[in-house]
Structures are given as C-alpha cells and as structure tokens.
Amino acid sequence: MKPTIQLPYLPKELYGVNGFNGKTPQLDGNKRILSYAKDRGYTVGVLVYTGNSNMDIYEKILSDPRVLLDRLKELIGSEMWKDTSLHFPMAPWKPDCRVHLGKEESFGFHINLLDMISDAGIKKVILHPNTVYYVPGGENSKDSKNKGFVWNQNARTESNGFLDRVLKLARRFRDIHFAYENMPIPIKGTVTLDPKEILIEPNLLTVGSIEDFLRETRDYPNISLCLDTSHYLITKGTLQNLRENPKLLDDAHIRMLIGSISPHSEELIPTKERTMEILEMVEMPSLTDFVKRNLSRITDVQISDGSGWIPSVRGFKGRKIGEGLPLTKGEGHYGDIVKAISLIKKNAEEQDAQVSLSFDVTEKDYVTRENQKRTLLEVLSKI
Numbered sequence: 489m490k491p492t493i494q495l496p497y498l499p500k501e502l503y504g505v506n507g508f509n510g511k512t513p514q515l516d517g518n519k520r521i522l523s524y525a526k527d528r529g530y531t532v533g534v535l536v537y538t539g540n541s542n543m544d545i546y547e548k549i550l551s552d553p554r555v556l557l558d559r560l561k562e563l564i565g566s567e568m569w570k571d572t573s574l575h576f577p578m579a580p581w582k583p584d585c586r587v588h589l590g591k592e593e594s595f596g597f598h599i600n601l602l603d604m605i606s607d608a609g610i611k612k613v614i615l616h617p618n619t620v621y622y623v624p625g626g627e628n629s630k631d632s633k634n635k636g637f638v639w640n641q642n643a644r645t646e647s648n649g650f651l652d653r654v655l656k657l658a659r660r661f662r663d664i665h666f667a668y669e670n671m672p673i674p675i676k677g678t679v680t681l682d683p684k685e686i687l688i689e690p691n692l693l694t695v696g697s698i699e700d701f702l703r704e705t706r707d708y709p710n711i712s713l714c715l716d717t718s719h720y721l722i723t724k725g726t727l728q729n730l731r732e733n734p735k736l737l738d739d740a741h742i743r744m745l746i747g748s749i750s751p752h753s754e755e756l757i758p759t760k761e762r763t764m765e766i767l768e769m770v771e772m773p774s775l776t777d778f779v780k781r782n783l784s785r786i787t788d789v790q791i792s793d794g795s796g797w798i799p800s801v802r803g804f805k806g807r808k809i810g811e812g813l814p815l816t817k818g819e820g821h822y823g824d825i826v827k828a829i830s831l832i833k834k835n836a837e838e839q840d841a842q843v844s845l846s847f848d849v850t851e852k853d854y855v856t857r858e859n860q861k862r863t864l865l866e867v868l869s870k871i
C-alpha cells in the first residue's frame with residue numbers, strides 16, 4: 489500500500505479572541521501543499537495537534553474537544569478525514585496528570601477523550617507517554633503545585649506503570665490504532681542550556697526503551713511506534729555529545745538525567761564512572777539500522793531533521809536542541825533520513841501495510857509552509 493502523506497495542523501486559528509471567524513488560511517495552506525502529494529498518487533490527510541500544555545490554546549481545546557472534532561471534520565472534509573490522525577494533548581514542559589500515563593488520574597481522561605475520538609470517526613491517535621518530571625532542586629521543581637512531578641525513586645516506579653495503562657486502553661478501544669512516539673533527550677533542551685531547567689522523560693527514549701516497549705506490546709495489533717526522526721536524532725546526538733565530553737558529567741543534574749535512562753540504575757544520581765558506563769552501554773544505531781530492525785512496528789513517521797543538546801556548564805558554551813529542522817540535501821542527517829523513509833515505504837508496499845508519513849518541519853509562516861513544502865517535495869522525489 490502506498491503511504492498516506494500528512495502535514496501537521498495546530499488548529500490555533502479556530503480559537504481567535506472573538507471566536508472562530510470562518511477563515512482557515514493555515515489549513516488551506518496545508519491542503520495546498522498536500523495537493524503535490526495527491527498529484528503523485530498518494531492519499532493525503534492531516535495530523536491534527538491538540539496542543540502542548542505550555543500553549544495558550546491547550547485548555548481551550550481540552551474544555552470541549554467535541555466541538556473541535558466536529559468542526560475539524562467539516563473543515564477537513566470527509567475524503568481527507570479518513571486519513572486524518574489526531575495527536576493527543578501533550579505535556580512536555582509543564583507536567584499535567586490528565587495526560588501523564590504514569591498517573592492513575594490519566595486513565596479516566598483518556599477514556600473520555602477516546603470515546604469522543606471514536607464517535608468522530610478518527611481511526612488513529614498519536615500519543616506521547618507524557619511521563620515527564622522536573623529535576624529535584626531545579627528552578628521548576630520549587631513550586632508547591634509541582635509536588636508529585638519531581639524526579640525521585642517514586643517517580644521512577646510511577647513512570648514504569650505507563651505500560652499498564654497503554655495495554656488497558658488498547659484492549660478497551662480495539663477500533664482505534666495507538667501509535668506511541670519516541671521522545672527526545674533532554675525535554676526542554678530546545679529552550680534552555682541549564683541542566684536545572686530541563687525535564688526528565690524516562691520512557692521511549694533510547695533504542696533499548698523503544699524496543700522494550702515494542703516487545704511488551706507485540707501481541708497488540710492496535711499498538712505501534714510513531715517514529716519521530718527528529719526526536720531520534722536529538723537523543724542520539726545528545727548522548728554522543730555527553731560521551732565525548734566527560735567533563736559535562738561533573739554536573740549532578742546531568743548525571744541524574746543519564747541515570748534516568750537506565751532501568752538498572754539504583755542511584756538517583758549515579759557516580760561519574762557509572763554514568764559513563766551507562767552512556768557506553770546505550771545503543772543508538774543510525775536511523776536506517778533502527779528502522780530495519782523494527783520495520784513491522786512502525787506505522788507513522790514524523791519527518792524532520794534534529795540535532796542534540798550541549799548544556800552550558802563547566803565552561804561549555806552549550807548548544808540548544810535543533811528540532812523540526814527541514815531536510816536539505818548534503819546537510820545534517822539528510823542521507824540517513826531519506827534512506828530510512830525509503831525502507832518504510834518499500835515495506836508498506838510489499839506487505840500491504842498502512843503507513844502515514846507526516847512532514848513535521850517547524851515553520852515561521854504556517855500559511856505558506858515553505859519548509860514543509862520543500863522537504864515534502866525533496867523526500868517524495870527520492871523515495
């Protein structure tokens with residue numbers, strides 16, 4: 489089966505100060521660019537984002553998701569609606585127990601939202617584990633309302649409970665496909681160089697944790713991996729940067745971050761030697777090799793380039809994470825990404841499997857979507 493091509497859409501324009509004014513220039517831009525894929529024989533759809541907890545529209549969307557779903561169905565149109573997926577609300581920078589799959593409270597919230605999604609005829613949802621925590625003593629952990637969201641041994645146990653809820657949801661909603669997305673490390677490294685301000689996400693980060701997840705869910709045909717190529721390359725790059733600069737491990741928060749990715753780490757803050765051991769043990773092959781090993785479980789790909797984090801401590805100048813970067817021939821990880829996507833496309837065609845490719849490149853202007861257009865045309869000409 490030929491892959492479905494999607495472009496991301498955050499429906500901000502439906503929530504103007506005076507309500508919805510009937511105009512959707514961003515969604516129109518989305519459809520205009522998707523027509524290039526349609527002309528090449530692909531089916532097309534939208535990847536609808538329901539927002540991030542640090543965005544102003546997050547609570548508006550959550551206050552009445554049914555209104556949004558009904559409106560979107562009408563605006564996107566029935567033909568594209570069939571191939572439209574919904575990205576669940578996410579909480580990377582501001583933890584939220586409603587979407588945090590490690591917390592018991594998240595279960596009712598998910599069921600309620602999934603009932604509405606099912607009624608609206610959406611067949612596929614993309615989810616983050618959202619099991620994010622502040623680092624202890626960090627700027628963000630001091631607030632009293634953040635209790636329960638600070639990384640410690642309890643948090644480690646709690647975040648492991650993520651899988652239980654994943655399996656329960658998949659059993660309850662068999663008509664919905666759940667694609668869980670791999671995560672970048674560290675969370676919030678796109679905006680800060682300070683290790684005290686980052687957040688820890690222990691699930692679906694390294695190849696080890698992603699493949700553990702795929703093993704635990706292998707008997708569930710409605711659970712798969714949404715491969716975010718940028719997140720994968722960020723994680724790979726950050727771990728590489730830390731391995732090459734052991735001086736960075738003098739910082740206790742960085743050692744804690746690395747300790748969090750090891751399921752066997754007993755210490756909250758591992759020693760420098762132990763941290764180096766963990767870094768040496770983590771396996772992060774090329775994207776192409778990762779894809780080869782897990783082809784049958786990848787149903788969704790969010791395509792863009794990415795680069796890792798270097799914190800600003802101990803005399804290091806630091807470098808923020810590069811996320812959602814466009815693909816440019818001969819630059820960044822262009823070759824590896826294109827090769828990985830070609831394999832996914834070929835496999836979908838040979839196995840008659842359904843795969844969606846979304847071009848999740850960050851834009852300055854979401855009406856013209858120049859970067860997404862350029863990346864889409866470049867990739868489609870190569871795969």
Ligand SMILES: [Zn+2]
Nearest residue numbers: 575614616669
């Ligand atoms: Zn995502």
